[in-house]
Amino acid sequence: MTTFTPNSSKKLGLTARIFIGMAIGIAIGTFIQLLSDDSGDFSFSVFNTEFSTYGFLVEGIFTVMGTLFIKALKMLVVPLVFVSLVCGTANLSDPSKLGRLGGKAVGLYISTTAIAITLAIVFAIIVAPGEGINLATDATYAAKEAPSLAQVIIDMMPANPVESMAQGNMLQIIVFAAFFGIAMAMIKGEPAARLRTFFDDLNEVIMKIVTIVMNLAPYGVFALMAKLAATTELRTFQGLSVYFLLVLFVLFVHALVTYPIVLKLLSGLNPFILLSKMRDTAIFAFSTASSSATLPVTIETATKKLGVKNSVASFTLSLGSTVNMDGTAIMQGVATVFIAQVYNVDLSMSDYLMVVLTATLASIGTAGVPGVGLLMLAMVLQQVNLPVEGIALIIGVDRLLDMTRTAVNVTGDCVVSCIVAKSENELDERVYNDRLADQQ
Numbered sequence: 403m404t405t406f407t408p409n410s411s412k413k414l415g416l417t418a419r420i421f422i423g424m425a426i427g428i429a430i431g432t433f434i435q436l437l438s439d440d441s442g443d444f445s446f447s448v449f450n451t452e453f454s455t456y457g458f459l460v461e462g463i464f465t466v467m468g469t470l471f472i473k474a475l476k477m478l479v480v481p482l483v484f485v486s487l488v489c490g491t492a493n494l495s496d497p498s499k500l501g502r503l504g505g506k507a508v509g510l511y512i513s514t515t516a517i518a519i520t521l522a523i524v525f526a527i528i529v530a531p532g533e534g535i536n537l538a539t540d541a542t543y544a545a546k547e548a549p550s551l552a553q554v555i556i557d558m559m560p561a562n563p564v565e566s567m568a569q570g571n572m573l574q575i576i577v578f579a580a581f582f583g584i585a586m587a588m589i590k591g592e593p594a595a596r597l598r599t600f601f602d603d604l605n606e607v608i609m610k611i612v613t614i615v616m617n618l619a620p621y622g623v624f625a626l627m628a629k630l631a632a633t634t635e636l637r638t639f640q641g642l643s644v645y646f647l648l649v650l651f652v653l654f655v656h657a658l659v660t661y662p663i664v665l666k667l668l669s670g671l672n673p674f675i676l677l678s679k680m681r682d683t684a685i686f687a688f689s690t691a692s693s694s695a696t697l698p699v700t701i702e703t704a705t706k707k708l709g710v711k712n713s714v715a716s717f718t719l720s721l722g723s724t725v726n727m728d729g730t731a732i733m734q735g736v737a738t739v740f741i742a743q744v745y746n747v748d749l750s751m752s753d754y755l756m757v758v759l760t761a762t763l764a765s766i767g768t769a770g771v772p773g774v775g776l777l778m779l780a781m782v783l784q785q786v787n788l789p790v791e792g793i794a795l796i797i798g799v800d801r802l803l804d805m806t807r808t809a810v811n812v813t814g815d816c817v818v819s820c821i822v823a824k825s826e827n828e829l830d831e832r833v834y835n836d837r838l839a840d841q842q
Contacts, residue, residue: 416616417681423620424627424685431631434460464629471622472690474615478608478698480567484579485605486701486716491583492598493713500580500717503822507718510664510818511726516762517660518728522652522735523754531644531736532743572694572724576717605712612698616682623689630801646799649736650806653729657810661817669824675835679707680816684809691805693723693812700812704819709833714823722815727761727778729807733800734761734779741783741792753786760785776800 491500560566560574567575586597662673683703687696697719704715738757742749749757760782776797780790823829 416619417685419620420623420682420685423622423624424689427624427627428631431460431464431628431633434628434632460629460632464625464632467625468622468629471615471618471625472692472695474618474622475686475690475695475698476570476692478612478615479572479694480570480575482608482612482698482701483572483575483716483720484567485601485608486712487576487579487720488583488586489598489601489605490711490713490716491580492586492594492601499826500584503714503717503826504721506822506825507721507818508725510668510821511722511814512762514660514664514728514814514818515726515731516758518652518656519731519735519758519761521656521660522649522732523739523757525648525652525655526736526739529644529648530739530743531648532740570694572720576720576724580717608698609702612702616686616699616702619682619686619689623685626689642796642799645736645740645796646803649733649803652732652736653803653806653810656728656732657813661813665817665821668821671820671824671831671834675837676708676816676820677813678837679703680813683812683816687809687812688805691801691808693726693808693815696808696812697723700815704816707833708816708820709830710819710823711828711830714826714828715819718819718822719815722811722818726811726814726818728814729810730778731761732810733803733807734782737779737793737796738782738786738788741788741795742786744795745789745792747788749786756785757782 557571558573558577560571560578563574563578566578586594586601589597658677662677665671665673665676680703683696683699686699687693690696693700700719700723701715704710704719705712735757739749761778776793779793783790783792820829820834
């Protein structure tokens with residue numbers, strides 16, 4: 403007779419635990435939001451001691467837990483990108499292969515971005531989210547000047563690699579790591595062997611730290627969602643509900659329709675397997691609203707679950723976290739049409755084509771610039787003579803949309819990485835098709 407013991411029960415997987423943490427966080431945050439008084443706060447007593455909810459929970463526990471989780475992820479980004487890229491490029495038998503990887507990856511990222519903003523504009527024209535809306539707002543937005551494409555190319559070369567790592571300048575780190583790895587590949591004999599062994603061992607240690615941080619994800623996601631739900635007022639979305647829902651809809655269409663079609667056509671891989679294995683990574687991206695902060699998880703997913711060799715994943719995903727702006731492009735497309743309709747400005751077909759071209763090229767030209775989404779939108783609006791002040795209308799709901807489009811971006815990163823890996827015979831299809839590789 404079989405005896406049941408507590409140890410025989412199946413543990414919840416990481417995805418289930420993250421979903422539970424997210425759900426509980428949203429529920430608690432919403433509860434705090436609903437019980438708050440007009441001042442946005444309420445107090446409670448424990449053992450005759452009065453506590454402020456926002457001071458103790460929202461600004462205290464939730465902020466500390468969420469910030470520590472984000473910092474733990476960001477802590478890993480620079481060492482992971484540098485070490486992974488050095489290992490990957492050092493193991494390339496043909497240094498010219500790095501140029502092919504870069505060309506294919508950038509070409510695919512630009513293509514999917516162009517498709518994304520075209521979809522956004524088409525749906526926005528059909529739905530007309532800004533028709534008949536007169537939104538009044540006291541908010542303002544000061545557009546910053548974007549660097550020229552020539553300056554971005556110049557800035558890719560690090561003058562001081564240590565400073566680049568300290569500042570987290572991803573493009574400069576990628577360039578230096580590529581040079582370092584290629585130089586290692588060109589060195590023969592014992593020195594190169596010792597260096598390869600050192601970096602391979604260091605990469606294993608960093609990936610183990612990634613695993614540890616991932617196991618803390620349910621608690622970090624709980625805190626981030628609780629704070630978001632407690633501090634986001636529902637009335638913020640009033641008057642912007644059609645715009646908000648339309649951006650979400652196009653984001654889902656791009657992630658669940660465009661990406662699977664592109665993946666199937668260019669690689670022949672089963673897209674449903676990739677979408678299934680992207681669950682954890684997408685939740686991480688949604689919680690952090692940062693492709694760079696999610697990069698350690700994205701690389702682990704691509705290499706361990708999708709079978710992409712590290713030499714491809716480390717390069718394409720690091721590049722994608724910086725230059726892949728599909729989700730941002732969708733926001734820009736819908737926002738441009740929305741702002742034009744709110745201000746009663748008719749855009750011509752040439753204006754729409756200019757929006758597509760500007761947003762696509764800006765996704766590369768503004769790579770790594772803080773606040774890149776709104777900066778790119780300001781550039782797009784200026785190109786078609788729309789008031790940049792219109793950005794102030796959508797700032798209130800941009801946070802939640804930013805979280806969603808980050809999840810879309812990391813999904814696109816993995817799609818491109820798989821396509822490039824398959825074309826270079828650097829994809830282990832047995833791992834890709836292994837459903838058990840999705841288990842933590």
